Amino acid sequence: MPEKTLLRVEDLKLYFRATRGVVQAVDGVYFTLNPNEAMVIIGESGCGKSSMAKALLRLLPRNVHTYSGKVFLNGTELISMSDEEYRQQIRWLKISMVPQAAMNALNPVLRVGDQVAEPMMVHHGVRKEEALVQAANMFQRVGVPVDFLTRYPFELSGGMRQRAAIAMALVTAPDLVILDEPTSALDVLTQANIMNLLKRIKKEIATSFILITHDIATSSELADRVGVMYAGQMVELSDAHRFFTAPLHPYSQKLMASVPKLRSTVEPEFITGQPPSLINPPTGCRFAARCPLRFEKCDQDPPMFQHPDGRQVKCWLYEKEARS
Amino acid sequence: MTVQDAVVQQETLSGADALSNAPLLSIQNLRVWFELRRFGFGHAGYVKAVDGVSFDLQQGEAVAVVGESGCGKSSLMKTILGLNRPTEGDVVFQGKYRISQMDAKTLRWYRRQVGYVQQDPYGALPPFMNVQRILEEPMIVAGISDKKERLERIHKVLTEVKMTPVEEFLPKFPHMISGGQQQRVVIARAMILEPKLLVADEPVSMLDASVRVEILKLLRGLQESHNLGVIYITHDLSTVRYFSERIFVMYAGQIVEKSPVDNLLQDAKHPYTHALLAATSDPDARNAETFKEVPPGEPPSLVKPPTGCRFHPRCPHIIRGECDVNVPPEFEVGPDHTAACWLYK
Numbered sequence: 001m002p003e004k005t006l007l008r009v010e011d012l013k014l015y016f017r018a019t020r021g022v023v024q025a026v027d028g029v030y031f032t033l034n035p036n037e038a039m040v041i042i043g044e045s046g047c048g049k050s051s052m053a054k055a056l057l058r059l060l061p062r063n064v065h066t067y068s069g070k071v072f073l074n075g076t077e078l079i080s081m082s083d084e085e086y087r088q089q090i091r092w093l094k095i096s097m098v099p100q101a102a103m104n105a106l107n108p109v110l111r112v113g114d115q116v117a118e119p120m121m122v123h124h125g126v127r128k129e130e131a132l133v134q135a136a137n138m139f140q141r142v143g144v145p146v147d148f149l150t151r152y153p154f155e156l157s158g159g160m161r162q163r164a165a166i167a168m169a170l171v172t173a174p175d176l177v178i179l180d181e182p183t184s185a186l187d188v189l190t191q192a193n194i195m196n197l198l199k200r201i202k203k204e205i206a207t208s209f210i211l212i213t214h215d216i217a218t219s220s221e222l223a224d225r226v227g228v229m230y231a232g233q234m235v236e237l238s239d240a241h242r243f244f245t246a247p248l249h250p251y252s253q254k255l256m257a258s259v260p261k262l263r264s265t266v267e268p269e270f271i272t273g274q275p276p277s278l279i280n281p282p283t284g285c286r287f288a289a290r291c292p293l294r295f296e297k298c299d300q301d302p303p304m305f306q307h308p309d310g311r312q313v314k315c316w317l318y319e320k321e322a323r324s
Numbered sequence: 325m326t327v328q329d330a331v332v333q334q335e336t337l338s339g340a341d342a343l344s345n346a347p348l349l350s351i352q353n354l355r356v357w358f359e360l361r362r363f364g365f366g367h368a369g370y371v372k373a374v375d376g377v378s379f380d381l382q383q384g385e386a387v388a389v390v391g392e393s394g395c396g397k398s399s400l401m402k403t404i405l406g407l408n409r410p411t412e413g414d415v416v417f418q419g420k421y422r423i424s425q426m427d428a429k430t431l432r433w434y435r436r437q438v439g440y441v442q443q444d445p446y447g448a449l450p451p452f453m454n455v456q457r458i459l460e461e462p463m464i465v466a467g468i469s470d471k472k473e474r475l476e477r478i479h480k481v482l483t484e485v486k487m488t489p490v491e492e493f494l495p496k497f498p499h500m501i502s503g504g505q506q507q508r509v510v511i512a513r514a515m516i517l518e519p520k521l522l523v524a525d526e527p528v529s530m531l532d533a534s535v536r537v538e539i540l541k542l543l544r545g546l547q548e549s550h551n552l553g554v555i556y557i558t559h560d561l562s563t564v565r566y567f568s569e570r571i572f573v574m575y576a577g578q579i580v581e582k583s584p585v586d587n588l589l590q591d592a593k594h595p596y597t598h599a600l601l602a603a604t605s606d607p608d609a610r611n612a613e614t615f616k617e618v619p620p621g622e623p624p625s626l627v628k629p630p631t632g633c634r635f636h637p638r639c640p641h642i643i644r645g646e647c648d649v650n651v652p653p654e655f656e657v658g659p660d661h662t663a664a665c666w667l668y669k
Contacts, residue, residue, distance in 0.1 A: 189392060189618055220605060240609045258536070265565075268537040270534055271534040
């Protein structure tokens, strides 16, 4: 069967062993991503969004309890691959990542140029001189002066480091780039610059992005589609336009209402209570305890309902609309 | 409370009465420079982190200092807290106490009048102390030896920051409570000695969107109920509206615009403020279709800042022969609204 979707994630699970029990960090996530599409994953800290990025890239810590589900990239299943196959064929060649806090992601004792060239040498087997030429091209593309190739990370400003990290992720021309909070440590003007850069890159090269962030305002700069995660599960999948005008899930609505807005005088609200523990999550809807619209049915776990307009939402309120 | 402290406090009480119309805090042409490494007799120069900042803060007033990292807002804050010494100019508390002339005892007293809310609550709380111990610490240092009084105060302040039931939180260690609760403990610790002034350094930037507003509202409530002066340091313009009456915009060690909040958001004057406002996004799907206008380049080095207006190399409205030569003074552009920009001469 020919696939027109780039990435299909089915029932992805990632559990960790901890002293107090098993943490169900990612608990049955489904979504798809089309080529040249940017999907934004938003949610509070501890909702499992970074763990999901790690699961996709298979950058797993030692205390993994369960790592299961299916991830299809261009039709190839990734979870069943061995670690060695994954490393040689997928990581950085097909899926790369811009880690959180680029300051710490770059090696402080290596020149940035060498670091950007390294994936080319490892994965495409090109010689160093050639790889450096490509690194220089990539630097130009992301707006880092080419003479910065021979500098060390500490000689670069925060914005420049972030650009270098983006160059490193793009140099092998991967199908999918995962950005984990790419701008949260940066200043407003630098943030705007980086978002401009990502928008330009998305137009120029047909790469797909998964942007993981808790900054909803900035995420709207790049999003084609939005996924909302809560307590390890995807609770809403929507196109960006509908999401930013009127989200469906009560959690998404509350989250949107909590964003302070510069150009509106509406008082932001806050969500009372805290997300549930992921060690023993509640059996019903995981947001029920904080939900203002809770009713009897919420004690049962809602499935992902298909809304008539194409959105998906994990909430009993949409049961009727989904059926009709 | 020791005898000396009591005497100092007595003095200050009578002093405060005498100067009751003086501002709570007055920053007067403050410069904070840090010397670079010396080479024999020569030296490499100074980092001019704060370079000529003046403003007054009244009792019960909340102001926001907005600027990017490296603009000197943290150095300004540390000087206000009495952690840096002013190189030139002064910080005057209650019209009477000059920070540059305080002896150790007065400085100790002064620090009790100023509460500090740190940016990263997890880093600011000692991991080996439980909440009770964390809140007792400043009182022990301040010489409140009565254990019962300390506990009473802890109960009162934890109730104020809405961490109830108090008993449940007292034995908990920082890692056992959520980020929002940690920040509440930090605020409680800042409030426990009943300060007159609160300095909040990016108090919500490390928190989730869903609790940010809650913490800001809490701070606002404390400010109103205790008639506190608050200096709110942030880079995020979108939260400023809900918190402060006035905004000071800082760039490269200087304040470029001072304005009441609503004025600034609707009618900003300085080109740098315009750039900041334009770069701040609101959640909107249409954002993805347009590129933002960002001034080129990066903030200047504070060792050799540009001549004239410090923003001129990045400014789209530069007047050649004026902006790159002469330092702009503060021009009055509206009621209580000034901009240091030659466009408003």
